Amino acid sequence: MSALVxxxxxxxxxxxxxxxxxxxxxxxxxxxxxxxxxxxxxxxxSQFSVDDWLLLVGLAGYLVMTVMIVFSVNEGGFGRKTAEISIQTFYTGAMYLVLAQVVYTIAMMITKLSIALLQLRIIGQTSVIMRRLTLVSIAVNVIIGTYEFFALLFQCTPPKKYWTPTMTTGHCADRNGVAIGVYVYSAVNLALDWYYALALAPMVWKLQMRTMVKISTVFVLGMGVFASIANIIRFKSLIGYAAQTDVLYIFIPIAIWTWAEMCLGLAAASIATFRPLVRLLPWAQSRNASSDPNSRSLFTTWKSWRSPNRRRDPMELSDMGITNVTVQEGTIYASNGRGGQAGSNDGFNGDAESQKYILKEQEVEVRSERWKEPRLNTNRAIDTTATMESFAKKTITTTRSLTYTYYDNEKPTDASTPTFFLLHGFPDNAHLFQKVVPHLASLPNRIIIPDQLGYGGTSKPTDPALFNSKAMVADYVELLSAEHVAKIVVVGHDWGSFSAQRVWLWAPQLVVGVALLNVAYIAPAGPFDLAAANAFFEQATGFPRYAYWELFTADDGARVCDEHLDSFWAALHGDRENWMRDLFCVRGAMREFLLADGTVELREYAKPGNGWREAWFESVRSGGGLASSLCWYKALAWNHHHEVEKELPKERVPITVPTFFLGCERDDVCLPVLIEQNKADGLVGPDLTAKLIDSAHWCTMEKPDEVGKALYEWLSSKF
Known part of the structure; x- marks a missing residue:
């Protein structure tokens, strides 16, 4: 520097x-x-979490860094040799430069903390080892970042002495010692970059997706590797820096790669959320379009159809280019909508093209249409006398020493007329169908509705192994045999849909038709991995779709639910937009709501005085709580179904009899879109009828007339 300049x-x-x-x-x-x-x-x-806020703070730190470097260039000679600038200019440049370095340590620490918290959200509570490793990485990040912040800020005492070397007071630490600290800091940051980039790769690789989808997902999650490349190059520039005196000039490559590291780090933290943007691209929209508006795929656009201007829900899988998902051969199988198995397509594919492919190539008869008033005989009268109270209440004890309660209208039928066998789901009982029955009673068919295992008047074991699908279907077969029933149309809602599917798998000789309400076909799979399933849906949709299972399968899950039944009822039937998504599909939300004795405005049918609430409370309390019914979740999560279903021959899996699917537009957990994958995978036969109604999950309570009419139309036309 020169005093003469x-x-x-x-x-x-x-x-x-x-x-x-x-x-x-x-x-x-x-x-x-x-x-x-x-x-x-x-x-x-529709969410903004702590990790998002932290990323904004990291960006703010990057802004301060950039302002500092601009001032250092404009006013302080940064980028010039010391001999070319005045003493005053050097002082200014050195001050801004050291302050930019200090701010960098904080900005980088916060950015990495944002990435770590996002990773924790994806992992949830289901992978203890990964969660602990990530918590350790957070601790390391905070410790090394805080250390380097103070090491750089106080490398001279007072700090002003660093940019004012002519000061006669104060002292500075040995530059070699400071440099070693910088080397260690850079090396630790490099290790953290690689950990955050690759830690989720094993979990992603476990998912049952096409190899190219796995690779692209790992690539997106691994963008932090590029930030580490900038760190590596900068590390090379740091070597020997301590021995240099021309700091404003020598620091140029270090500054460039520091800014590149921050830029790539922020980009990597952001890009993992970008897949929903795909559907906003013009070419993606054009591929989603159809020249014939009536040929549009129903289930992939179920929210936007209801209201074209409505903000689409993140649970729509097409936001990730994944229009179809099913549990199959492992944990999760995902595809982009063209149908077929892994490896069939590599690019993003729109919904209309998906349906066109299915119709043309697989010759599937698709009658999936938005709900319209059925074209029924207008003279058809609902049999208001055919209530559940008019049914005979019966019991049977099976060879497993389990007692089943069931309701039978005892209508005389001939051998050619199938019996309707209705199966409810969680956390209900046979009376779930009480307002649907009058719509079916005018048909000549007998109706039998059991309380499923763990509900109502049926036995309530608490061993999840007793809920394996093979054993439960054997119970149904005993019941039907005792009633001399040889042919059935099995109808199921929620877990009852799962049961209906298993009746087909284990007793196809009885089944002439299958009707699935809300839950599409869950084909026999490899071992179920709750952590992997939630991690996939967290990445794909922004929400872990099975988050509430973490409570339902926990050791204290039944106790928490039983001790807060009022809040549990509210959790199931809250009348708030996206209520089910926000409570069921956010980790810890269900538990937190129950423990806080949360309240929410209820849907009209669920309010006191309308009958449903009072009957449900009486049934649950008199039956000893929810411990047994929660075994339905544990049986799947703990792979009791897999252990018996792995013996099923593959040729038995597809449903080849007439099949009906009823999807609910406001069901944010059981997505109607999944029936499309069933069609694409050939899991349902060509005789498929699919309908959609404007209802939340408990459609038989909220819209019993629409459910009854839809079932009547299908049943009367087929049987």
């Missing part, structure tokens, strides 16, 4: 202009990435 003569050279432009440009790129993430999280996924 006039500060007023200071002008930028080309190198300085390039450095300044590069740093500003990289910051602007980061702003774009973070802004897009904020758009996705707030507008497309």
């Amino acid at each position: 006039n500060p007023d003569d200071y002008q930028l050279n080309d190198t300085q202009k390039h450095v300044r432009a590069s740093c500003v440009a990289m910051f602007c790129v980061s702003v774009v990435f973070v802004a897009l993430r904020c758009f996705v999280r707030t507008r497309l996924q």
Whole structure:
């Protein structure tokens, strides 16, 4: 530096202009990435979590860094050799430079903390080892970041002495010691980058997806590797820096790669959320379009059809380019909508093309249409006398020493007329169908409705192994045999849909038709992995779709639910937009709501005085609580079904009899879109009828007339 150089003569050279432009440009790129993430999280996924806020704080730190470096270039000679600038200019440049370094340590620490918290949200409570490793990484990140912050800020005491070396008071630490600290800091950051980039790869690889989808998912999650490349190159520039005296000039490559590291880090933290943006691209929209509006796929666009201007829900799988998902051969199988098995397609595919492919190539007769008033005989009268109270209440004890209660209208039928066998789900009982029965009673068919295992008047064991599908279907077969029933149309809602599917799998000789309400076909699978399933849906849709299972399968799950039954009823039947999504599909939300004795406005049918609530409370309390009924979740999560179903021959899996599916537009857990994958995979035969109604999950309570009419139309036309 020279005292003879006039500060007023200071002008930028080309190198300085390039450095300044590069740093500003990289910051602007980061702003774009973070802004897009904020758009996705707030507008497309309707949530903004702690990790999102932390990323904004990291971006703010990056802004401060950029302002500092711009001042250091404009006013402080950064990028020039010391001999070319005045003492005063050097002091200014060195001050801004050291402050930029100090802010960098905080900005980088917070950015990595944001990435770690996102990873924790994906992992949830289901992978203890990964969760602990991530918590350790957070501790390491905070410790090393805090250490480096103070090490750089107080490398001279007072700090001003660093940029004012002519001060006679104070002292500075040995530069070699400071440099070693920087080396250690950079090495630890490099290790953290690689951990955050690759830690989820084993979990993703367990998912039953096409190899290219796995690779692309790992690539997106592993974008942090690119930030580590900048760190590696900068690390090379740091070697020998401590011995240099021309700091404002020698620091140029270090600054460039530091800004690149921050830019890539913020971009990597943002890009993992970008897949929902695919559907907003013009070419994606054009591929989703159909020249014939009546040929549009029902279930992939079920929310937007109801209200074209409505913000789409993040639970729509097409936001990730994944229009079809099913549990199959492992944990989760996902595809982009063209149908077929893994490896069939590599690109994003729209919904209309998906349906066109299914219709043309597989010759599936698709009658999936938005609900319209059925074209029924207008003279058909609902049999209001055919209530559940008019049914005979019966019991049977099976060879497993389990007692089943069931309701039978005892209508005389001939051998050619199938019996309707109705199966309820969680947490209900046979009376779930009480307002649907009058719509079916005018048909010549007998109706039998059991309380399923764990509910109502049926036995309530608490060993999940007793709920394996093979054994339960054997119970049904005994019941039907005792009633001399040889042919059935099996109808199921929720877990009852799962049961109906298992009746087909284990007793196909009885089944002439299958009707599934809400839950599409869950084909026999490999071992179920709750952690992997939730991790996949967290990444794919923004929400872990089975988050509530963590409570339902927990050791204290039944106790928590039983001790807060009022709140549990509210949790099931809350009347608030996205209520089911926000409570069922957010980790810990269900438990937190129950423990807080939460309340919410109820749907009309669920309010006191309308009958449903009072009857349900009486049934649950008199039956000893929910411990037994929660075994339905444990039996699947703990692979009791898998242990028996792995013996099933593959040729038995597809449903080849007439099949009916009723999807509910406001069901944020049991997505109607999944029936499309069933069709694509050939799991349902060509005689499939699918309908959609505007209802939440408990459609037989909320819209019993629409459910009854839809079932009547299908049953009367087929049987």
